[in-house]
Amino acid sequence: MNKIRQFLRGHFEGRGTKQLSQITGVARKTVKSYLKRFKETTLTHQEVELLSDEALSELILGPPAPQQQSKRQEILSALLPKISKELRRKGMTQQLLWEDYIAKHPQGYRPSQFKAYLSEYLKRRNLTMHFEHKAGDKVFIDYAGNPLYINDPETGEHIPVQVFVGVLGCSQYTYLEATLTQKKEDFTESCRRMLEYYGGVPRAIVPDNLKSAVQKGSRFSPILNETYESFAEHHGTAILPTRPRQPREKSLVEGAVKLVYQRVYIHLQNKVYFSLEGLNEALKPLLASYNERALRGEESRREQFDQLERESLQALPALPYQLMQVKISTVMKNTHMVLHSTLVGIYLISIIIFSIVALGRHSSGPASGNCGGSLQLGVES
Numbered sequence: 415m416n417k418i419r420q421f422l423r424g425h426f427e428g429r430g431t432k433q434l435s436q437i438t439g440v441a442r443k444t445v446k447s448y449l450k451r452f453k454e455t456t457l458t459h460q461e462v463e464l465l466s467d468e469a470l471s472e473l474i475l476g477p478p479a480p481q482q483q484s485k486r487q488e489i490l491s492a493l494l495p496k497i498s499k500e501l502r503r504k505g506m507t508q509q510l511l512w513e514d515y516i517a518k519h520p521q522g523y524r525p526s527q528f529k530a531y532l533s534e535y536l537k538r539r540n541l542t543m544h545f546e547h548k549a550g551d552k553v554f555i556d557y558a559g560n561p562l563y564i565n566d567p568e569t570g571e572h573i574p575v576q577v578f579v580g581v582l583g584c585s586q587y588t589y590l591e592a593t594l595t596q597k598k599e600d601f602t603e604s605c606r607r608m609l610e611y612y613g614g615v616p617r618a619i620v621p622d623n624l625k626s627a628v629q630k631g632s633r634f635s636p637i638l639n640e641t642y643e644s645f646a647e648h649h650g651t652a653i654l655p656t657r658p659r660q661p662r663e664k665s666l667v668e669g670a671v672k673l674v675y676q677r678v679y680i681h682l683q684n685k686v687y688f689s690l691e692g693l694n695e696a697l698k699p700l701l702a703s704y705n706e707r708a709l710r711g712e713e714s715r716r717e718q719f720d721q722l723e724r725e726s727l728q729a730l731p732a733l734p735y736q737l738m739q740v741k742i743s744t745v746m747k748n749t750h751m752v753l754h755s756t757l758v759g760i761y762l763i764s765i766i767i768f769s770i771v772a773l774g775r776h777s778s779g780p781a782s783g784n785c786g787g788s789l790q791l792g793v794e795s
């Protein structure tokens with residue numbers, strides 16, 4: 415937020431100059447000077463809120479002094495948008511960009527001045543950006559707070575469904591789909607389909623602390639859900655959950671969710687869908703249109719993904735991830751056990767145990783034949 419706007423809002427709330435100085439980090443003498451200039455304008459609070467940051471700064475500080483640009487400064491200024499875009503490529507540095515620049519423009523700026531102009535341009539262009547997202551580095555995922563709905567064709571009941579959203583950090587290329595729940599199975603499958611949609615795997619997935627991903631949240635060493643951890647190992651990526659109660663760490667996907675409300679949800683109003691599949695089919699063209707939309711008059715998310723991020727993603731594994739469920743069951747007195755609401759005979763379990771014991775003896779010498787009353791089995795969903 416513009417500093418002038420910040421302390422003017424505090425002034426309208428009745429805060430003193432000392433408190434405004436502490437909040438904004440501006441010297442108290444400067445705050446008094448700015449407030450004096452503002453009072454001379456006789457503007458009201460409502461009129462101030464209608465002004466842009468530039469207009470407000472000009473009102474308090476006066477118009478900026480005209481600057482004369484040299485020839486080489488004009489050349490560099492024209493190149494800065496392209497240079498800043500190249501800087502987002504993984505492994506690219508300001509030094510490499512300067513070497514390319516000076517090779518094409520031998521009379522150009524030396525490294526220190528080149529980097530100073532580049533840093534000034536980046537600050538001016540991205541006043542609120544706190545993270546530099548490298549191509550292929552991270553994908554941020556979350557669920558939209560507002561659900562969509564499908565109708566039961568027999569009862570007419572409105573059934574809420576969850577909307578999964580993923581966004582790549584560098585290109586902001588977005589994926590979304592609807593699922594019945596946020597449970598572990600639906601969540602993991604959504605992540606798998608997202609990576610297939612991107613055609614590759616980023617180096618890290620950044621979820622929040624939902625139970626389907628994180629068993630126990632922590633500011634320093636969160637404990638991941640076992641299933642989600644195996645999913646990450648299968649795809650050769652890392653899971654980096656955000657810290658609890660730190661939404662700014664996934665502000666990119668939070669912003670994407672807000673845009674999804676405006677540019678996807680709005681087109682689904684007054685439409686009825688009787689199945690999850692039908693709803694997801696309706697979401698596909700809306701998602702494609704969303705990703706094709708230009709960002710601030712520049713390239714679209716799709717174009718940035720194709721130019722910057724597609725080649726930086728790691729390859730998908732040869733075999734897709736198969737979701738497994740682990741169940742610990744106890745053999746009952748009737749020599750059966752319950753597995754997925756189905757009784758399994760002790761004869762089948764004995765064959766499994768015998769095979770495991772035989773394998774153990776074959777690979778590591780004598781094995782104990784003393785088996786307990788509980789058995790842990792992995793079952794493919």
